[in-house]
Amino acid sequence: MHKIILAGENSLLIYFGDKIDPALPKNIANFANQLKNKYSEFVVSLTPAYTSLLVRYDLNKTSAQVFKSKISDLLERFDPAEIERFPNIIHIPVYYGFEVGLDLERLLVEQALTLDEFIHIHSSQSYLVYAIGFSPVFAFLGEVDKQIQAPRLATPRIKIPAGSVGIADQQTAVYPTDSSGGWNIIGRTIVDLSLKNPDNLDKFEVGDQVEFYPITRDEFIRYGGQI
Amino acid sequence: MSFKVIKPGFLTTVQDYGRLTHTQQGLSQSGVMDEQAYAWANHLLDNHYNDSALEITFGGVILEALDKMVICVCGADLDFKVNDQSAPIWRNLQIRPTDRLSWSVPKHGIRAYLAVQGGFQTQALFGSKSVNLREHIGTAITKDETLTCAPSNSNLERLMMPRYIPDYHQKVILRLLPSYQYSEFNDAQKALFFGQSYTISYANDRSGCRLNGAPIAIKRDKMISEGISYGSVEIATDGLPIILLKDAPSIGGYPKIGTVFSLDLAILSQQQPNAKVRFELMDIDQAQKERAAFNQFFGVSEIQNH
Numbered sequence: 198m199h200k201i202i203l204a205g206e207n208s209l210l211i212y213f214g215d216k217i218d219p220a221l222p223k224n225i226a227n228f229a230n231q232l233k234n235k236y237s238e239f240v241v242s243l244t245p246a247y248t249s250l251l252v253r254y255d256l257n258k259t260s261a262q263v264f265k266s267k268i269s270d271l272l273e274r275f276d277p278a279e280i281e282r283f284p285n286i287i288h289i290p291v292y293y294g295f296e297v298g299l300d301l302e303r304l305l306v307e308q309a310l311t312l313d314e315f316i317h318i319h320s321s322q323s324y325l326v327y328a329i330g331f332s333p334v335f336a337f338l339g340e341v342d343k344q345i346q347a348p349r350l351a352t353p354r355i356k357i358p359a360g361s362v363g364i365a366d367q368q369t370a371v372y373p374t375d376s377s378g379g380w381n382i383i384g385r386t387i388v389d390l391s392l393k394n395p396d397n398l399d400k401f402e403v404g405d406q407v408e409f410y411p412i413t414r415d416e417f418i419r420y421g422g423q424i
Numbered sequence: 425m426s427f428k429v430i431k432p433g434f435l436t437t438v439q440d441y442g443r444l445t446h447t448q449q450g451l452s453q454s455g456v457m458d459e460q461a462y463a464w465a466n467h468l469l470d471n472h473y474n475d476s477a478l479e480i481t482f483g484g485v486i487l488e489a490l491d492k493m494v495i496c497v498c499g500a501d502l503d504f505k506v507n508d509q510s511a512p513i514w515r516n517l518q519i520r521p522t523d524r525l526s527w528s529v530p531k532h533g534i535r536a537y538l539a540v541q542g543g544f545q546t547q548a549l550f551g552s553k554s555v556n557l558r559e560h561i562g563t564a565i566t567k568d569e570t571l572t573c574a575p576s577n578s579n580l581e582r583l584m585m586p587r588y589i590p591d592y593h594q595k596v597i598l599r600l601l602p603s604y605q606y607s608e609f610n611d612a613q614k615a616l617f618f619g620q621s622y623t624i625s626y627a628n629d630r631s632g633c634r635l636n637g638a639p640i641a642i643k644r645d646k647m648i649s650e651g652i653s654y655g656s657v658e659i660a661t662d663g664l665p666i667i668l669l670k671d672a673p674s675i676g677g678y679p680k681i682g683t684v685f686s687l688d689l690a691i692l693s694q695q696q697p698n699a700k701v702r703f704e705l706m707d708i709d710q711a712q713k714e715r716a717a718f719n720q721f722f723g724v725s726e727i728q729n730h
Contacts, residue, residue, distance in 0.1 A: 203602065205603055206685060206715050207715070210651065217648060239727070243448050248648055253726075257725065328675055329448070329675075335450055398446065403448075
């Protein structure tokens with residue numbers, strides 16, 4: 198069931214499964230907490246993502262072999278059903294407009310949907326945080342409804358404005374800062390997710406839930422959105 | 425105690441040991457590219473191993489000292505001069521007000537570290553003073569900026585034993601731990617990988633070092649993203665390796681053939697494009713033994729201070 202492999206001179210990678218599964222992120226986050234609490238004298242950092250947990254440890258205090266067997270023991274006793282932490286629900290307002298949703302018009306044609314239908318599909322469900330990475334505070338959210346899934350652009354854009362909301366296959370995400378990227382952009386939020394506000398570092402955790410809700414063009418501008 | 429920046433250079437940033445504990449929130453490890461040269465500079469000054477230093481890439485830098493202080497420059501020889509006179513590296517140096525420190529061009533290696541007693545007094549962000557331009561955390565030094573350092577009190581005469589000075593021109597052998605997807609590569613792929621000399625390409629920065637050579641044929645080009653450790657060697661869709669370094673994203677989705685031993689990455693960080701590198705297998709016990717000895721010698725303790 199679980200597999201532990203070498204990831205470097207001071208790191209081990211634990212696999213909790215081999216397929217993306219909505220049950221895994223919460224289990225992984227929960228196990229990460231248990232591991233950190235039990236072995237705080239060894240654990241330097243933990244990186245959860247989709248199906249795995251990367252563990253960096255202090256090699257001056259333990260070895261690959263010894264720490265691997267400690268993790269193994271803890272995994273054997275680990276009960277995924279005992280979820281200790283209740284996931285946060287994060288609400289994100291999005292203006293789904295053609296001026297900011299750079300790919301929205303094309304997606305509506307390709308997917309034969311009206312704008313209202315598209316907005317309804319994207320904003321009427323709750324998404325799970327599967328991983329955080331690519332850049333700080335960039336949360337990979339899933340799973341996007343089949344009707345609005347779209348592959349990455351063949352040529353990534355050089356600059357996507359901060360706050361842009363994108364779709365790549367079954368995933369959706371918000372770009373926290375201006376960056377390059379190949380996701381289909383469907384709207385923009387007024388919420389600042391950049392590290393200019395240092396508290397944003399803890400905005401998302403793997404296993405959290407994210408819900409988008411539509412706002413109008415007027416509301417977007419009133420709250421500081423730039424068109 | 426401070427310096428005034430007369431010329432900021434191509435890429436000069438404050439770095440420390442790294443921002444180790446925030447990978448969970450998507451932050452890179454960051455920190456110095458050459459852990460060896462940086463550790464020596466702090467060691468010679470009797471600093472804490474995590475005190476910040478200035479990482480000078482390629483040169484083009486002029487600083488003016490505004491106070492009397494003790495400094496130490498380690499790593500690349502970027503034609504380091506004090507008041508236009510060649511000055512020694514890998515040893516402590518007494519500096520006086522109005523002294524001009526300059527690093528012009530790479531003569532041996534490409535990254536020099538300027539350490540001062542107690543480190544540079546820049547603001548720590550998310551537990552580290554390391555600048556990461558990709559993540560918009562901190563900025564490179566700028567013209568006319570004042571770089572403040574802690575008061576320098578002692579007149580510490582100390583130098584490194586010449587036999588420890590690394591030779592950056594030697595043939596670079598990167599020892600690789602068989603980690604991640606190593607076992608999923610077949611014998612022919614491994615033979616090609618370990619059997620050739622790769623060339624360092626121009627796509628080579630603080631995030632990663634892309635190598636040129638004969639591509640490995642790979643079937644699976646993308647996989648489920650997973651946590652990246654420092655030195656992981658991704659085989660990209662084109663079959664060529666990318667060695668992931670300090671500013672690499674915390675997760676990635678390409679198969680990885682292994683992880684380069686950290687102290688060999690110190691030597692890699694001093695190489696120019698077109699330099700040749702080879703890979704060789706290393707076992708985990710040997711890697712842990714060598715790194716533990718390094719950590720003990722330089723007082724590195726990743727738990728205690730992070």
